[in-house]
Amino acid sequence: AAGLTAGAAARAGTPDPLITEIQPWAQVFGDGVDATPYGLPIEYESDVIRRNVEWLTADTTSSINFTPIHALDGTITPQGCAFERHHSGAIELRKQDYRLMVNGLVDTPLVFTYDDLERFPRENHVYFCECAANTGMEWAGAQLNGAQFTHGMIHNMEYTGVSLRTILNEAGLGAAGDLADKWVYVEGADASSNGRSIPMEKALDDVLVAFKANGEALRKEHGYPVRLVVPGWEGNLWVKWLRRIEVMDGPVESREETSKYTDTLEDGTSRKWTWVMDAKSVITSPSPQAPITHGHGSLVITGLAWSGHGAITRVDVSKDGGVTWETARLAKPGEKMALTRFYLDTEWNGEEMLLQARAMDETGYVQPTKDQLREVRGENSIYHNNCIQTWHVMPNGEAENVEVS
Amino acid sequence: AAGLTAGAAARAGTPDPLITEIQPWAQVFGDGVDATPYGLPIEYESDVIRRNVEWLTADTTSSINFTPIHALDGTITPQGCAFERHHSGAIELRKQDYRLMVNGLVDTPLVFTYDDLERFPRENHVYFCECAANTGMEWAGAQLNGAQFTHGMIHNMEYTGVSLRTILNEAGLGAAGDLADKWVYVEGADASSNGRSIPMEKALDDVLVAFKANGEALRKEHGYPVRLVVPGWEGNLWVKWLRRIEVMDGPVESREETSKYTDTLEDGTSRKWTWVMDAKSVITSPSPQAPITHGHGSLVITGLAWSGHGAITRVDVSKDGGVTWETARLAKPGEKMALTRFYLDTEWNGEEMLLQARAMDETGYVQPTKDQLREVRGENSIYHNNCIQTWHVMPNGEAENVEVS
Amino acid sequence: VLTTEALANGKLGLGREALPEEIAAWDVDIRPDGQGLPVGSGSVADGEMLFSDNCAACHGEFAEGVDNWPELAGGEGTLADEDPVKTVGSYWPYLSTAWDYVHRSMPYGSAQTLTDDEVYAIVAYILYSNFLVEDDFVLSNENFLDVEMPNADGFIIDDRAEAEYAQWRTEPCMSDCKDSVEITMRASVLNVTPEDEASADTGEAEVVQVAAAAEPAVD
Amino acid sequence: VLTTEALANGKLGLGREALPEEIAAWDVDIRPDGQGLPVGSGSVADGEMLFSDNCAACHGEFAEGVDNWPELAGGEGTLADEDPVKTVGSYWPYLSTAWDYVHRSMPYGSAQTLTDDEVYAIVAYILYSNFLVEDDFVLSNENFLDVEMPNADGFIIDDRAEAEYAQWRTEPCMSDCKDSVEITMRASVLNVTPEDEASADTGEAEVVQVAAAAEPAVD
Ligand code: HEC
Ligand code: HEC
Ligand SMILES: [Ca+2]
Ligand SMILES: [Ca+2]
Ligand SMILES: [Ca+2]
Ligand SMILES: [Ca+2]
Ligand SMILES: [Ca+2]
Ligand SMILES: [Ca+2]
Ligand SMILES: [Co+2]
Ligand SMILES: [Co+2]
Structure with a gap:
């Protein structure tokens, strides 16, 4: 199809049998309303799934898979294809067996059942969750050929839950004294008992103890029945199967905040406590897994932008690897710590393109190039690679992950 | 549990073995990241499904099922449990086999492929879709015992699609002359070829030709690959498997807009062209399928409100069948033609309650009582029953669908 | 040619011109004034046989409806009744x-299998079953528009704006809104709510009956 | 009592007081200053045997790592290297x-099966494998805090605000932003992207090798 102009396609001379002949689906029954009490995508969309990369990890229970962002549009990520990261697999934990302990520097250490949590005032918010290692395989060069693999450690859902502030207040923070130097340690119920330390200021700000995502219960793989939601901060802090919250006078410096999720700089020193996910964007289509197949003429370039610092205010798109830029259209005004969808309604006539997107957030932060990042950090940071991504679109409409000068 | 105070529950004397004994899920692996390329809800949530009511219809291919709204929170409805209404079953229509025709009073009649549609500028919007028959079984009295059955013909999704305006413009409306008295007829590709007439003013306003819902492709049962989205207007107009759009100088007066979706008044005359869904609300919990099981003390009352006229501005809740009212908390400011979640954070100590919710929208419309509706319409309208719903909550926490004086 | 002209009008030049044969295949809707009707005819007598063969299993030999399947005849003068x-x-x-609906959507499960003349005949028979011919x-x-439909004047255009909105757009009462409240009806009296697969199945016969009294209707 | 006091403070009186035994069971995190460490001890010699039995299958007899499983020893002085x-x-x-991690999360697949003394011994062995004892x-x-960790001073607190934000919060260039653009690297050179189940499986051996060169890392 590539190479045909829309005009040529329009001059088809013979009637289309899909129109002139009565098709089976226009005559006989489809499925009844009892066919799928809980439905899945249609079989023709079977490629829109989470994928994992076998060679990344020793096994699949401490591993990751990737959201098929190249095939999605809008901003909400369905739970069914939202990426998963486990450190000991996705566990099955019944609501009846769920307990949440709050202890440490609180007035009264407490234990909550799942039912207790549903009795606190609830909030609803849409937030993105990005793994700090998203795009981490790309530090040393273009490696994985698809937006799903380079940028798919992210999802965006509407959460329902209780403010962590409310939960802490129920236990009482009087015993903590001055809150300025206090921390909250959060820990999961799975065998990895992943635990992270969060400064009190963030804990009392916008953190949620969530039990629903996109209207329904959290999925098993996202921490059913209860996970933490830490808006704008790296996904590892979003502890799943949350079982314990401890108020402390310092951080635990657990394995997940020392051995991992620290960012080694060129000189061998490492940054720690790099919690915020900086502003970032990626073009989801066209992209290596979503080539242009429709020929020349009108083309929609689209992608996602987000920032852990707040709302996205602008996204620019370049077709020439960063020499010139056009400002894209945001589908809606950016919302704090949530995915923003952008579109560039444009035209393509078979010319090669080096597609890039560049996000800006409400703090004025401008997404950097990979070279800018490398200059400050070297190539061994692993985490927080929020560089501008380049797709090379070829005359046949196919696209490849590349780096440019 | 009902009858225990929270304080009493707090004085449990023996340590909970779920805490003091190491549980299996804290020792061994859960599922790996290759377990569910596309996931479903955890087995413990197997009751959160669409349900149909066998006696309502002669068979299941022209029938309806209901969203489990009693078990959902937030505002987004997952596609997997979003209600379905078919007139000839849910068909399987591949994107390659999809054609959309625009004909009638247009400058150039056109045929689009699915790929063509993805080349127009796209929009993203969250809208509710309510069947005009939602709550229709309740006109003559309290009948179905659960919010899922009384109010579950509704869902709320983030749609991605092309404005119908854009599509019509592509075919050219010059030939239509004065647009004030023109109509657009829309028709589906299934065997019912459900067709409806929409006045041009609405067609050029906010109607979408949509292909994604909640980020991913429409599900088969919601019209894959393309459906119409008609914000605020009755669900029957949201034609699924959309195959044809004709610009006309009058309505077709098809079966779905004469025999059905007309509202018969007490004197036997019937209203036609009743497209807008008036402001409405329902308490989803507590409700007959979501009784209070947690005993006395703190209680969260929650529900949904929506209006086809625009944004919800306020929801009031009554515990005494409408004698006194309290204004509930909206989780977010209402958005036009989208579901709004409300909460009343309150206390319950075993007293009987007659729970009601009353929605107000930005036009000042106040949701009426069933008696108010009956006074104007009688009991045979079938459609557009947006009355205030009453749940009778009993001392044991169970709830029943009732009518009150 | 589409592209040049279209792009000149700020269009995108997408899609292709629909061919006459294609429009003819899909543009088959029939309008109240007869627009769209093909040339053809059919008799009540032919219609009776066709209806019996293709329709009666669901709609009854006299179009009176079978079980829960729709009735197509009868009901004259009942529109203001309780039921x-x-x-x-x-x-x-x-x-x-x-004509439009039978032609496009029936018989249920084999839509669009009837010829135009067959549709004329079947519609003639439905009219006959209703004592209209x-x-x-x-x-x-040719005589299509001569048939008088009894309820042709039975419809008004949506008047909610005047009949309802005007009176309901008021400041709502917040306290002492009524003197007393009584429960006047309970869902458990009818007991027609599906509980689970098993109970719904066993209770079916009884349920349909009772529900009919309470006018279940979904459309 | 919880309820009265709690409600008085604008609390909801939800949950119940955690019992000491329960806190003891779950509050087992260990802090850098040794807070949380139980009384106990373990030798390198015992640790060697325990490690061989419980850990070496994945982490190697000398804690040097097996295949893709993590190495726990070695790497001194490599932090500023290319790899x-x-x-x-x-x-x-x-x-x-x-101590905290081995105690709570290892052995992988049988977490929390080690006694406190066993953990002391295993951690001693890991130190030994790293030539630190x-x-x-x-x-x-008692001697826990005496062990010096070579990279103890190797961390700084997130300085992005100063090192990066200050310089990147500028008005971005819109045109003539560079003189020329060349492609400097292509994903197809490495060719490590999974395409479908079949190809991913057959290419695995080769893939791991090449990918290692490009530093795949997920954490
Ligand atoms: C297998 C059962 C079945 C057969 C056979 C069948 N129908 Fe139907 N008919 C239905 C159903 C079910 C509906 C309602 C469909 C809906 O609501 O979407 C219906 C609806 C109708 C309606 C509209 C009724 C109303 O009140 O709106 C007409 C008219 C009709 N059928 C005529 C016919 C004719 C004529 C035939 C034969 C040529 C026929 N049907 C064959 C099941 C059947
Ligand atoms: C079946 C394989 C397996 C066995 C047996 C095992 N481990 Fe591990 N170990 C792992 C994996 C996988 C990880 C990484 C887990 C993650 O990232 O979530 C790990 C991580 C570690 C780490 C952290 C490594 C780092 O760089 O962050 C330490 C320390 C460790 N293991 C020690 C032990 C000890 C001690 C034992 C025995 C008592 C043990 N392991 C047994 C597989 C194993
Ligand atoms: Ca199939
Ligand atoms: Ca299972
Ligand atoms: Ca027509
Ligand atoms: Ca009645
Ligand atoms: Ca502790
Ligand atoms: Ca390197
Ligand atoms: Co970080
Ligand atoms: Co209506």
């Missing part, structure tokens, strides 16, 4: 709707 | 982290 019976004869304002009647594109 | 090797010895700033060393809660 209106709405059929082609008693309710439908336009005959075009019947004699047994020797032949319906055709 | 740093990060282990307990070369990278971890606090010994408490090792002698073979006769016995680790205990």
Whole structure:
């Protein structure tokens, strides 16, 4: 199809049998309303799934898979294809067996059942969750050929839950004294008992103890029945199967905040406590897994932008690897710590393109190039690679992950 | 549990073995990241499904099922449990086999492929879709015992699609002359070829030709690959498997807009062209399928409100069948033609309650009582029953669908 | 040519011109004034046989309906009753709707299998079943608009704005809104809510009956 | 009592007081200053045997790592190299982290099966494998803080605000932003992207090797 102009396609001379002949689906029954009490995508969309990369990890229970962002549009990520990261697999934990302990520097250490949590005032918010290692395989060069693999450690859902502030207040923070130097340690119920330390200021700000995502219960793989939601901060802090919250006078410096999720700089020193996910964007289509197949003429370039610092205010798109830029259209005004969808309604006539997107957030932060990042950090940071991504679109409409000068 | 105070529950004397004994899920692996390329809800949530009511219809291919709204929170409805209404079953229509025709009073009649549609500028919007028959079984009295059955013909999704305006413009409306008295007829590709007439003013306003819902492709049962989205207007107009759009100088007066979706008044005359869904609300919990099981003390009352006229501005809740009212908390400011979640954070100590919710929208419309509706319409309208719903909550926490004086 | 002209008008030049054969295949809707009707005809007598073969299993030999399947005849004068019976004869304002729907959507499960003349004949028979024509009647594109539909004047355009909105857009009462409240009806009296697969199945016969009294309706 | 007091403070009186035994069961995190460490001890010699039985299958007899499973020893002085090797010895700033993690999360697949003394012994062995203690060393809660971790001073607190934000919060260039653009690297050179189940499986051996060169890392 590539190479045909829309005009040529329009001059088809013979009637289309899909129109002139009565098709089976226009005559006989489809499925009844009892066919799928809980439905899945249609079989023709079977490629829109989470994928994992076998060679990344020793096994699949401490591993990751990737959201098929190249095939999605809008901003909400369905739970069914939202990426998963486990450190000991996705566990099955019944609501009846769920307990949440709050202890440490609180007035009264407490234990909550799942039912207790549903009795606190609830909030609803849409937030993105990005793994700090998203795009981490790309530090040393273009490696994985698809937006799903380079940028798919992210999802965006509407959460329902209780403010962590409310939960802490129920236990009482009087015993903590001055809150300025206090921390909250959060820990999961799975065998990895992943635990992270969060400064009190963030804990009392916008953190949620969530039990629903996109209207329904959290999925098993996202921490059913209860996970933490830490808006704008790296996904590892979003502890799943949350079982314990401890108020402390310092951080635990657990394995997940020392051995991992620290960012080694060129000189061998490492940054720690790099919690915020900086502003970032990626073009989801066209992209290596979503080539242009429709020929020349009108083309929609689209992608996602987000920032852990707040709302996205602008996204620019370049077709020439960063020499010139056009400002894209945001589908809606950016919302704090949530995915923003952008579109560039444009035209393509078979010319090669080096597609890039560049996000800006409400703090004025401008997404950097990979070279800018490398200059400050070297190539061994692993985490927080929020560089501008380049797709090379070829005359046949196919696209490849590349780096440019 | 009902009858225990929270304080009493707090004085449990023996340590909970779920805490003091190491549980299996804290020792061994859960599922790996290759377990569910596309996931479903955890087995413990197997009751959160669409349900149909066998006696309502002669068979299941022209029938309806209901969203489990009693078990959902937030505002987004997952596609997997979003209600379905078919007139000839849910068909399987591949994107390659999809054609959309625009004909009638247009400058150039056109045929689009699915790929063509993805080349127009796209929009993203969250809208509710309510069947005009939602709550229709309740006109003559309290009948179905659960919010899922009384109010579950509704869902709320983030749609991605092309404005119908854009599509019509592509075919050219010059030939239509004065647009004030023109109509657009829309028709589906299934065997019912459900067709409806929409006045041009609405067609050029906010109607979408949509292909994604909640980020991913429409599900088969919601019209894959393309459906119409008609914000605020009755669900029957949201034609699924959309195959044809004709610009006309009058309505077709098809079966779905004469025999059905007309509202018969007490004197036997019937209203036609009743497209807008008036402001409405329902308490989803507590409700007959979501009784209070947690005993006395703190209680969260929650529900949904929506209006086809625009944004919800306020929801009031009554515990005494409408004698006194309290204004509930909206989780977010209402958005036009989208579901709004409300909460009343309150206390319950075993007293009987007659729970009601009353929605107000930005036009000042106040949701009426069933008696108010009956006074104007009688009991045979079938459609557009947006009355205030009453749940009778009993001392044991169970709830029943009732009518009150 | 589409592209040049279209792009000149700020269009995108997408899609292709629909061919006449294609429009003819899909543009088959029939309008109240007869627009869209093909040339053809069919008699009540032919219609009776065709209806018996293709339709009666669901709609009954006399179009009176079988079980929960729709009735197409009867119900004259019931629209203001407690339980209106709405059929082609008693309710439908336009005959075009019947021709259009039978032609496009019926028989259920084998839609679009009838010829135009067969549709004329079947619609003639439905009219006959409703006592609207004699047994020797032949319906055709020429006499189509002569048929008078009894409820043609039975519809008004949505008047909620005047009849309802005006009176309900008021500041709502917040306290002492009524003197007393009594429960006047309970869902458990009818007991027609599906509980689980098992109970719904066993209770079916009884349920349909009771529910009919409470007018279940979904459309 | 919880309820009265709690409600008085604007609390909801939800949950119940955690019992000491319960807190003891779950509050087992260990802090850099040794807070949380139980009384106990374990020798390198015992640790060697325990490690061989419980850990070596994945982490190697000398904690050097097997295949893709993590190495726990070695890598001293590599942090500024092109390919740093990060282990307990070369990278971890606090010994408490090792004790805490082994105690709570290892052995992988049978977490929380080790006694406190076994954990002391295993951690002693990991130190030994990293040449940080002698073979006769016995680790205990008493000498725990005496162990010096080589990279203890290797961390700085997130300085992005100063090192990056300040320079990147500028008005971005819109045109003529560079003189020329060349493609400097292509994903197809490495060819490590999974395409479908079949190709991913057959290419696995080769893939791991090449990918290692490009530093795949997920954490
Ligand atoms: C297998 C059962 C079945 C057969 C056979 C069948 N129908 Fe139907 N008919 C239905 C159903 C079910 C509906 C309602 C469909 C809906 O609501 O979407 C219906 C609806 C109708 C209606 C509209 C009724 C109303 O009140 O709106 C007409 C008219 C009709 N059928 C005529 C016919 C004719 C004529 C035939 C034969 C040529 C036929 N049907 C064959 C099941 C059947
Ligand atoms: C079946 C394989 C397996 C066995 C047996 C095993 N481990 Fe591990 N170990 C792992 C995996 C996988 C990880 C990484 C887990 C993650 O990232 O979530 C790990 C991580 C570690 C780490 C952290 C490594 C780092 O760089 O952050 C330490 C320390 C460790 N293991 C020690 C031990 C000890 C001690 C034992 C025995 C008592 C043990 N392991 C047994 C597989 C194993
Ligand atoms: Ca199939
Ligand atoms: Ca299972
Ligand atoms: Ca027409
Ligand atoms: Ca009645
Ligand atoms: Ca502790
Ligand atoms: Ca390197
Ligand atoms: Co970080
Ligand atoms: Co209506």
